[in-house]
Amino acid sequence: SEGLGWAWWPLKKVESISCPLSVPKPAGYQQLLDYWGGSGPAPTAAEAKDALMALAENLKTEHCVFQPDVIDAMFRQVYDSTTVPYRTFHLPGPLQPTDFDMGLVGIAYYDTDVANYHVSTGNYTAWNQGWAYRNDGVDIEKTGDPLNDHGYHLAWTEEGEWMQYDVVVDQGGLYDIDIRVASATGGGVIHLEADGTDLTGFRYLPNTGGWQLWQTYTISNVVLDAGPQKLRLYIDGAGNNIGPMEFSYQGPATSVNARFVSAVTHDEHTIRLTLSKALAAPLPPAPAGFSLYDDGVAVPVTGVVQDADHPRVLWLTTSHAFTFEDEINVSYDDAAGLVATDGTPLSGFLFRIVTNTLPVLLEIPGRIEAEAFFRQSGIQTEPTTDAGGGLNIGFLDPGDYADYYVRVAEAGLYRVDYRTASESATGGLALQLIDDEADPQVLHTVTFAPTGGWQTWATTSAEALLPQGIHRLRIFITQPSYNLNWMDFTLLSTDTREARAADAIHLYPNPATTAAWLEAEDAPAALVRLSVHDLLGRQVWQQGAPFGKRFRVELPLHRLGTGTWLVRLYFADGTTTIKKLVVME
Incomplete structure (x- = not known):
């Protein structure tokens, strides 16, 4: 109202990636900084x-380096989840x-370390280890490759990371892809996808003898369709620096x-079987010439379907059930x-490896x-x-989760x-069972008292009713x-009264709009109390009364609002059961 402006982030910094305009550092200015800091x-x-006059000249906007990713993150990404x-x-x-x-991370790229939470945790996280060129979570550093005139490359790559690129293939056909790579350890694995379709399969990158000893790695005979598309580079194994990629047309x-x-x-x-062409x-x-094998034994191929959105992809189905322990192969005659x-x-192939991504099943009872x-x-x-020893998880904030x-x-x-550790804060979590519709059922909530140190460990216990199965x-x-190191599950009782109670209770209509009822003709025990909780386990309503084994109770939809709610029923014999209620407008 007084015509005054303010800035919540500096417009210009000297050689920084975290501002809209980066000021080039002039010759001699670092010597002056070293002297001021007592190290030179x-x-x-x-x-x-x-040095100072050169800095003043570089401060002019026309001499600064404009960094569009900072502006985009500050003003567009706060309300728009698309990529640019x-x-x-x-x-x-x-x-x-x-x-x-x-x-945003997970949409334009994915990196294992993307932010620093030291304000809330007290621990600094090196979320951008290269601290060069861009302010995103991807690790970038200046290159020593004489053939890289761009000046930067990807570094500190980790398994599971990926980057997305906007490309236009002006000439569809057969391509070779030359990639500049360097590694002191080896172990790097990558693959490329276009609009969700694998182009290359896993490619194992070489050990070049040093992080700045560069070689060209070539992927041959890649078929690219003409037109605009989104290309992704996936890091399937850590261990290589990755520089420029040159796409060269080889023919139709x-x-x-x-x-x-x-x-x-x-x-x-x-x-999911991906071919080089549609x-x-x-x-x-079916089987249309295809064969599937589990540990070398043929299993029936009951369906072969072409994907409607990705025509290079075929879906092979079988009546056999694979597990995470199986070695799976596919052939084509x-x-x-x-x-x-x-x-x-389509050229024939024999016993090609099927990457088994079926989840490892963790056994309960037991330690996870x-x-x-x-x-x-x-x-x-x-x-x-x-x-x-081993690892613990940490840097935990409300809303974080692990499945x-x-x-x-x-x-x-x-x-x-x-098993938890905390310097001074009281932590907490909700243990949830995720159903087939991806909705959570809260099994219990628990809090953890501070232990006096991030590696000073204590054990806190709670109880949960778990159904049999996967x-x-x-x-x-x-x-x-x-910090959380492990969870240990010990069976206390196999009493199934809770399951019988759940079968006897009917919640209808569900989803509901204006009214919903809980009803039972003959529950295993008398109902003594009701409560309604949100998906975090927080109680929003309760009612206690001797309802008996036969009851019909209306739920207070006017107090709940739209969304998913958990209705907990408490019985006179000490058992409880939970029903999920969906309220719609």
Whole structure:
């Protein structure tokens, strides 16, 4: 109202990636900084003046380096979850892997360390180890490759990371991809995808003898379709620095046959098979020349379906159930005569490996290491000094979670022991069972008292009723900040009265709009109390009364609002059961 402005972030900094305009550092200015910091000799008065005058000149906007990713993160990404090209690459031609799309983590890129939470945790996290070129979570550093005129490359790569690029293939056909790589250890594995379709399969990068000793690694005979598309570079194994990629046109796609690219499990009965070209439709009936094997033994192929959105992809189904322990292979007999849309045949292949991504099942009862999750959000790991060593999870904030696939041997009541450490804060979590619709059922909530140190460990116990079978278990962080090393599940009782109670109770209509009722004709025990909770386990309503074994109770929808709610019923024999209620407008 007074016509005054303010800035919540500096417009300009000297050689920084975290501001809209980066000021180039002039010659001699670092010597002056070293002297001021007590780590270098004093420059002469003339040298100091020259350095400061050069800095003043570089401060002019026309001499600064504009950093569009900072502006995009500050103003667009706060309300828009789509991606924007940092640069559009036209192929054939070069692609700089540091120029990935601008956008949120998990949408434009994924990196294992993307933020620093030292304000809430007290621990600094090196979330951008290169601290060069861009302010995103991807690790970038200046290059020593004489053939890289861009000046930067990807570094500190970790398994599971990826970057997305905006590309236009001006000439569809057969390509070779030359990639500049360097490594002192080896072990790097990558693959490339276009619009969700695998182009290359796993590629194992060489050990070049040093992090700045660069070689060219070539992927040959990659078929690219013409037109705009999103290209992704996936890091499937850590161990290599990655520099520019050169896409060179080799000729029309008809100069080579269609071939196997990759295969991966989708679920226990389905394999996703990717080929280098789209096959001509219609496909013949299953098995259409394909064979599947479990540990070398053939299993029936009951379906072969072409993906409607990704025509290079075939879905192979089987009545056999694969597990995470199986070695799975796929073959194709070219006598079946399948051909691509360009008229070239699909070449036969034998016993190609199917990447088995079926989740490892963690056994209950038993101990589950906290870092054994198959999916997480906001969670990091670190070495632990607790007995047994290994890793603990940490840097936990409300809303973070970790998911685990478990196999519960027996239904019953379990004691869950949590091994935690915290310097001064009282932490907390909700243990949840995720159903087939991805909705959580809260099994219990628990808090953890501070232990006096981030590696000073204590055990806290709570009880949970678990059903038998294979389930998706989630720990949902409700209070920061603490470390978690493991969870230990001990069976206390196999009493199944809770299951009988759940079968006897009817909740209707569900979903509900204006009214909903709980009803039972003959519950196993008398109902003594009701409560309603949100998905975090927080109680929002309760009612206590001697309802008896036969009851009909209306739930207070006017107090709940739209959403998913958990209705907990308490019985006179001490058992409880939970019903899920969905309220709609």
